[in-house]
Amino acid sequence: MCLGIPGEIVEVLPDRPDLARVHVSGVRRTINIGLLSDDPPSPGDWVLIHVGFALSKIDEEEAAAVLRYLEELGSAYTDEMDALSQSMIE
Known part of the structure; x- marks a missing residue:
């Protein structure tokens, strides 16, 4: 399963x-x-x-709602977070 996950620009x-x-x-x-x-x-x-690309801007409220939903998915969210943590874009 491919997911889009919210992230905050630092x-x-x-x-x-x-x-x-x-x-x-x-x-x-x-x-x-x-x-x-x-x-x-x-x-x-x-x-x-x-997959390491920002697809769209979202507001903080939407980001929080998406994160809550993704956490409820369990392993699909964990798999996506594992893939993100291993990605290297330089």
Whole structure:
């Protein structure tokens, strides 16, 4: 199962404006935000992430609701978090 998971932008890399560091349920990772070039996210914004790419901006309330739902899914959420924690985008 493929899931989109919410993450909060911590910083946009100054030398790579297409990359940002995000915080997702205790995991910090670098993701690609290039798909959102028309409305680029900035620190404090929430994004929906799939396979290391930010697909859309979402608000904090929606992010919290999605995280609650994903946690209820159990192993699908755990598998997605494991995949995120092992991803390396540089």
